[in-house]
Amino acid sequence: MTAKTFNDIPLSVLDLAPVLEGSTPEQSFKNSVELAKNVEQFGFNRYWLAEHHNMPGIASSATSVLIGHIAGATSTMRVGSGGVMLPNHAALVIAEQFGTLATLYPERIDLGLGRAPGTDQATAYALRRTLNQRVEDFPNQVEELEDYFAGTAGVHAVPGEGLNIPIWLLGSSGFSAQLSAQKGLPFSFASHFAPDNTVAALNLYRDNFQPSDVMNEPYAMIGVNIIAADTDEEARHLATTQQQQLLSIRRGQPMKLQPPIENTDEVWTEMEKAVVEQSANSPYTLIGSKETIKEGLEQLIEETEADEMIINSQIYDLKARIRSYEIVGEIMD
Template structure:
């Protein structure tokens, strides 16, 4: 097995389209376009957006719409969903939406699928008008979606039918790892907020992988939070925005992305601090200067042997956010 380094694995971008305190989704989308255009120049492989609902600080709820917007503003980087929460939708609708995207931007669209609602129960009901679906339905929905693309379903997806759109299964536990292995699909693990389950999920995927028409061997991508800056101190200051975001979710009161603060310990209790650090601990949340980030990413890559890393940087200041990705891009070169 060859040793994996930044020189021989792709690095990609996960954008939650953050809505900043004092701003609005319109500005968020402008920031996403600017970021996408920059990271394409920096050499990143793909740019993914995630479906969330009822979250004041995340603007990517209409995921396929913003994917089209980003793809139209860039030239060659892959753009996709990381991911679409399939239980919120009819499979045919997703086939048509991503068939449309692939028809507009051939060879550039990815479809990552998750089974979580991406929201609370009341929002799930508002999206679906029913809560009758359960976990066991997700594999059937994936099969339906594949049938629309393959042209073997009773109903035809136009556009969509006959198109080759890479399907990824996303997860934060072992369920999607096992399903991706069984179906021979790409797998992406949400280690950026479930770091303790990363290695068990990757082992499940690799140990049970069955080759398919899509993949001969397993291909795993892991999520990493990176806050990079010119000094460790500046990066730690910038990282307090993400810490506040996780704290607000922990309290059940999600907010817009807050400006960084000097003393994060002044806003949380010891118990809250421990809970936030469990979700974004040092294994898959790397904060610091270029050298600190390089060391952290190398260590995580050695531990996971991932085929690709997708990087999330929840930074309030747009220039600092772009700079963070520029620093990571420098490591690839």
């Protein structure tokens, strides 16, 4: 197999629609539209939004609604979910929602599916009314969803039935890697928050891939955190926002996205610092100037042989966030 180069790899965007400290979800949606318009011009391949609930700093809970909003504000880029947490929903509802999106925006909608709740147990109960579903039920849910799109279920998804809506399986372990391989579907691994399992999961997916009506060969995308700026020093300053977010999650106290700070030692203990810095030093978290980011991306391509990368940039200031993606776009050029 010919080794991939940077020019072979499409780059995409993962947006959590962050709610900024001192701001509102309304402004978050405006920021997402502004970001989407810019990254489309920068040449990014797709724009995915992630389902989370009961998180004060994430506004993308009604994921399919926001996908429609972003698709309506753009014209060529693919827009989709990274992902919809299928156990939180009836498969028919997702088939109808994404059938509606694909009807409104033909050939532009992706449906990425995850099996985690994307929230805490109490919120999962509020969403589902029961926690009786097991991990083992997820393959059956995916199959039910596929049946609605294929028109082979006893109930008709209108719109949705007969539409070709790409289904991706998302994961941070080997479970979805193996299921994607068995079903011959594209696979996206959450290496931006589960870096240690990345290569093993990708190998599991590729080694067990079964060709399907969807794809003849495996297609794997990895997640990468990128904080890019004109200098390494500026990027490290911007990255303190993401570090504060990691700290708040570790403490079990999620909060709105915080502005960068000068001295991180003022906000964490030595033990917390070690944990956050370990995450920040992951090869799937790149912080720095254009040259630093390019070098890191090239190393990831060599290590993972990924077919595509999806980039998460938790940056407080919108202009700096757009500039970070612009720098990555310049690397693509």
